[in-house]
Amino acid sequence: MKKKIRKINQLLIEHFGIPPKAKKLPDPLNTIIGTILSQNTNDQNSYKAYRNLKDNFKNWDELTLLKPYQIEKYIKVAGLGKQKSKAIYELLKSLKKKQKRISLNHIKNISDDKILEELTSYNGIGVKTASCVLLFSLDRNICPVDTHVHRTLNRIGIVKTNNPEKTFYEILNKIPDGVAHSFHANLIRLGREFCKPAKPNCPQCPVNKNCKYEGKTINSKSNYKKNDFMLLDNLS
């Protein structure tokens, strides 16, 4: 599997380039809140919701002085306001109760497995959100799996799974050193721009020759649309 991942990563870089990384690693709390906001919406809307919180509050502690429904009005642009405000509120409250302060700095020195275990123990935090913290805030060689990464990896034939969480665990520890960030970001671009859920644009796809998908299209029209704004590389 490592060899296949290396090959696909190389083809994606040849086509899309090396995805830019944030100059300074974002604070783990910024990433976890940004990722909660990103569920089931696009990066532009989750970024607006994230900015509404950042621009209206001095720090994350201030949110714990509100009730979830009061947080909801700042983030409604990202959808699922009730669910997301509850997850953010409960996470901040739990951190305050457990550590007497709102911070995730303590995870910087612990193993990937322990971080996954700890973060997923909070209500509303799943494996995808926890793995985004590992990749984007701690620069660990971990590839978060969203619907795009799950779909493309299955179609290409790197895994054969029926949900993103299983895909995540299949590829965990099989990513060649140092490639997780580019592999993750470029698979998302592949899924958004070529390997769409319906009518993938296989004729123009940069990994066509290495893809095992039986339903490959032969004559699809060009639907190429550059889509490279990545929320989690833009959090500060």
Ligand code: SF4
């Ligand atoms: S060849 Fe088609 S199915 Fe395979 S990854 Fe590319 S767009 Fe997706």
